Amino acid sequence: MHAQNSKKIAVVGTGIIGASWAAYFLARGYTVAATDPAPGAQQRLRSLVDACWPTLERMGLHESASIDRLEFHDNVAATVAEAFFIQESGPERLELKRELMRELDAAAPAETLIATSSSGIPISQVQDVARHPERMLIGHPFNPPHLIPLVEVVGGEATSLQAIDQAMQFYAGIGKKPIHIRREVKGHVANRLQAALWREAIYLVQEGVASVSDIDAAIAHGPGLRWALLGPFLNMHLSGGAGGMDHFLEHLGPPIEDWWADLGTVTLTPELNQTLVQQVNEAIGAGDMARIVAQRDAVLLELLRLKAAHDRLP
Numbered sequence: 001m002h003a004q005n006s007k008k009i010a011v012v013g014t015g016i017i018g019a020s021w022a023a024y025f026l027a028r029g030y031t032v033a034a035t036d037p038a039p040g041a042q043q044r045l046r047s048l049v050d051a052c053w054p055t056l057e058r059m060g061l062h063e064s065a066s067i068d069r070l071e072f073h074d075n076v077a078a079t080v081a082e083a084f085f086i087q088e089s090g091p092e093r094l095e096l097k098r099e100l101m102r103e104l105d106a107a108a109p110a111e112t113l114i115a116t117s118s119s120g121i122p123i124s125q126v127q128d129v130a131r132h133p134e135r136m137l138i139g140h141p142f143n144p145p146h147l148i149p150l151v152e153v154v155g156g157e158a159t160s161l162q163a164i165d166q167a168m169q170f171y172a173g174i175g176k177k178p179i180h181i182r183r184e185v186k187g188h189v190a191n192r193l194q195a196a197l198w199r200e201a202i203y204l205v206q207e208g209v210a211s212v213s214d215i216d217a218a219i220a221h222g223p224g225l226r227w228a229l230l231g232p233f234l235n236m237h238l239s240g241g242a243g244g245m246d247h248f249l250e251h252l253g254p255p256i257e258d259w260w261a262d263l264g265t266v267t268l269t270p271e272l273n274q275t276l277v278q279q280v281n282e283a284i285g286a287g288d289m290a291r292i293v294a295q296r297d298a299v300l301l302e303l304l305r306l307k308a309a310h311d312r313l314p
């Protein structure tokens with residue numbers, strides 16, 4: 001890979017997501033210019049980047065990567081002035097995002113791509129404030145962005161196809177797995193898929209069919225293992241044996257339609273929330289969060305390494 005150190009990425013908003021993005025961009029050899037108006041933000045960002053760095057070292061740093069390439073500015077204009085790419089990760093509030101995007105658009109060079117990490121605000125609802133709305137898009141990561149490869153790229157009504165292409169290439173070039181979502185829908189794609197599963201999981205707890213820990217076991221020791229490797233459609237194809245997807249749909253399509261008709265809907269009432277919180281606490285035991293997170297991240301790193309070494313997995 002060529003040296004990246006002359007190229008600068010702006011990270012605007014350095015909370016949970018922005019800090020993780022900043023660490024990842026630094027690890028890929030870029031200079032990162034960051035800004036966040038919260039008191040103590042610079043110190044928090046530097047601590048978070050330091051905390052991520054050993055993991056990023058294990059993943060493999062770009063030859064130009066250095067924590068010293070992190071700049072912090074007290075204003076948006078200085079942060080974006082020399083950036084070729086902006087990753088906005090400010091608070092998820094429409095009016096604030098619109099104001100921030102207006103500021104970024106006014107200050108950034110016209111050809112600089114502006115991506116927002118937004119989980120739920122359609123880009124069409126913020127890009128009308130811009131002089132150059134064609135370079136604005138969603139680049140939605142999965143938490144934590146320095147570990148999880150998926151980035152959902154979504155354009156709005158005024159986004160150019162060229163900007164989508166450039167963003168797809170940029171994310172792929174830094175080792176991410178971008179997917180292009182062709183229409184703006186609430187929750188993009190991956191969170192909608194999660195929401196579908198969460199609805200049924202919570203319904204099954206509500207109905208007393210299975211406990212929180214049994215449902216976690218059902219996914220973590222069952223389909224979740226295969227989903228991490230293939231995704232739902234290739235799994236269906238393989239479940240069809242020699243006949244593939246065609247046979248699967250013919251053979252299991254009718255029972256699946258029958259199950260769909262039986263799936264539940266839930267409302268998150270205070271009582272149901274309390275049941276879920278209580279069962280999760282019982283399942284993980286007190287004070288064990290840090291060990292679970294450390295073990296999850298360690299196994300995730302190994303899994304990412306193994307996946308990268310197998311070229312027929314998507």
Ligand SMILES: NC(=O)c1ccc[n+]([C@@H]2O[C@H](COP(=O)([O-])OP(=O)(O)OC[C@H]3O[C@@H](n4cnc5c(N)ncnc54)[C@H](O)[C@@H]3O)[C@@H](O)[C@H]2O)c1
Nearest residue numbers: 013014015016017036038089090091092117118119141143
């Ligand atoms: N947390 C998640 O799991 C997750 C996952 C994917 C995407 N996202 C998206 O990422 C974005 C950030 O979420 P988060 O979880 O990091 O939130 P967060 O609250 O941790 O961070 C937001 C940061 O923005 C800063 N900020 C406030 N006003 C600002 C301004 N005018 N300019 C720049 N920064 C400003 C805040 O001080 C804060 O540090 C949101 O749009 C969210 O939808 C979150």
